[in-house]
Amino acid sequence: MANDYSLDRIDRKILRHLQDEARLTNQALASRIALSPSACLARVRRLEALGIIQGYHARLDPFCVDVGLVLFVEITLEGRAPDEQARFEGVLSATPEIVEASHVSGRIDYLLKIVVRNMQHWTELREALVGGDYGVGSVTTHVLMDKPKVFKGYPVAERHADR
Amino acid sequence: MANDYSLDRIDRKILRHLQDEARLTNQALASRIALSPSACLARVRRLEALGIIQGYHARLDPFCVDVGLVLFVEITLEGRAPDEQARFEGVLSATPEIVEASHVSGRIDYLLKIVVRNMQHWTELREALVGGDYGVGSVTTHVLMDKPKVFKGYPVAERHADR
DNA sequence: TGTGAAATCGATCCTTA
């Protein structure tokens, strides 16, 4: 896992196509990569089973579904012991407004992506996070204004290159 | 646009399901929401045409596809005039390693998600960004260590609530 | 907007190479 020595050029083409258009039919995918549908399907199933493909998701316009503000929130914890991290990570799962959480090295501990209806909603949620005894030290908020580049997938090279 | 007054409960169910499992067949989706396949398909097409569904993407394990490091990079620009922003945003499109870019308010101007093979790759890319006369003032890097919550979509409520 | 029927097309399995 977490490597790619088993991915040949065909697997990489499959990944590029499905990253871009996850609802392609197996037949359409097969013809784009010049493979028979049966062989193509077997490869897709294998990529799923290996955990290389982890899911398929529709990308929605957040502002169409009750989201008024998207926030990037930097969190530092008061302490970095494993149990303090576990305590904080418990909140992450329990809070639907936190849609993505990354544990990072550097000046901060966590970077969160949070969606709320409006500023009042964020004020309340922020107070719950800070005042909730989860070990949160500081909270720095950035409000998304626009998105010059939307995430649609990772670049997948033709072939593996170590450099 | 950027609102949701036209989404009824059925649309919201469709969005929830497709956000979670984009490769559901139309028939399976229809039976989950207790609608006929033809009516279901018409709704999905409408959601796509309205731009509420913006795409469908396979989610890959980045570390399986040449990514050695995922970085969150905070950028401040030297100036905030529209042409300075445009100059910087030009680099974003031209740089495949930058997989996501958000223009934010607050202490920083942009928050980037960047994928690189290794530290050396990042060193080179960083030097290109700072030294490339794109108006980049400061660059702060956070290295992703782990992801306690992976983005799989936004919470879509049963019904629209203003509060 | 939704349903149901009909025709076409696609997914999937199995056999053979």
Added chain:
DNA sequence: TAAGGATCGATTTCACA
């Protein structure tokens, strides 16, 4: 691993409510 063919299921369109 891949291809081809058979079978079964899904998509899509259309007439009607």
